[in-house]
Amino acid sequence: MTMKDTQESEPPVYIKLNRVGVTGIKKTIIRKKDGRYNVLLADIKVFIDLPSHKKGIHMSRNLEVTNEIIERAIGPEVEDIELLCIAIAKTCLMKQEATRAEVEMRADYSLPRVTPVTKMPTQEKYELIAKAVAWRDGDNIKVRRSVGAVAEGLTVCPCSIESVQHYVTENFNIDKDIVAKLPLSSHNQRGMGTLIVETDEDERVEANDIVGIIEDAMSSPLYEVLKRSDELKVVVDAHRKPRFVEDVLRMMVKGLVEKYPDLSDTAYVRAQQENFESIHRHNTYAEKSGFFGEIKEELNGNGNNS
Known part of the structure; x- marks a missing residue:
């Protein structure tokens, strides 16, 4: 017996939704920049748009795509996490019936600094923000x-x-x-x-x-x-x-x-x-x-x- 695909059924109201997806995805990403490694605990959001005739999106596909792209990237070091966002957004478009996809990542990271007089080495913390929006154009x-x-x-x-x-x-x-x-x-x-x-x-x-x-x-x-x-x-x-x-x-x-x-x-x-x-x-x-x-x-x- 084939199970019903609830997401593909008719919605109670025919209205297109701009952003539907998942938030709070936590992933460890190894970033190598200028010869220096940062281990990032990224907080990720993944959204697509939803046409008016569909009840819902396949949330698990967004998660599968995110896992797939990041796991593939963990082998070689990641230089720019916005490139990961681009890859996830493009793949979501290909795997979902959507015209627009949006991915955002935020993570704390550190940069080496020295104090102004004693030149003592320190690490200073910042928040890194990356985002990609992909859409179909023909x-x-x-x-x-x-x-x-x-x-x-x-x-x-x-x-x-x-x-x-x-x-x-x-x-x-x-x-x-x-x-x-x-x-x-x-x-x-x-x-x-x-x-x-x-x-x-x-x-x-x-x-x-x-x-x-x-x-x-x-x-x-x-x-x-x-x-x-x-x-x-x-x-x-x-x-x-x-x-x-x-x-x-x-x-x-x-x-x-x-x-x-x-x-x-x-x-x-x-x-x-x-x-x-x-x-x-x-x-x-x-x-x-x-x-x-x-x-x-x-x-x-x-x-x-x-």
């Missing part, structure tokens, strides 16, 4: 890929520094030009920056570059371990580079354009910055998204700034 399959990262840093409030400068000048009879050169106190925030870049399949943006762009946009990077001389340099440098949450976001986007000036105009950028306030109960947040070509026009002074 007999062909087209793909958009995304790579991104989440990184933390230190930010210093410019407004408080100006207030302290005014206070010192007025109350201690010190020349304002001298005061302007001093690393005066301010309140600080630990900031979290997110930068994701979506491109065509044949374009490439490096996650490690994105981490550097995010960290450079803030007042200072963070370090897991600091000796006293390291701590002094971080504090002094940060107070000489004060930035609002808005400043950080703008510098992040500017840094991307400077690092990848030849990226296609159709690349899409998503940037976010959240600062966790120290003297307020609230946090501050800024966001920018748009096509790369439009952002370059803005930076050149030719864009729509209204």
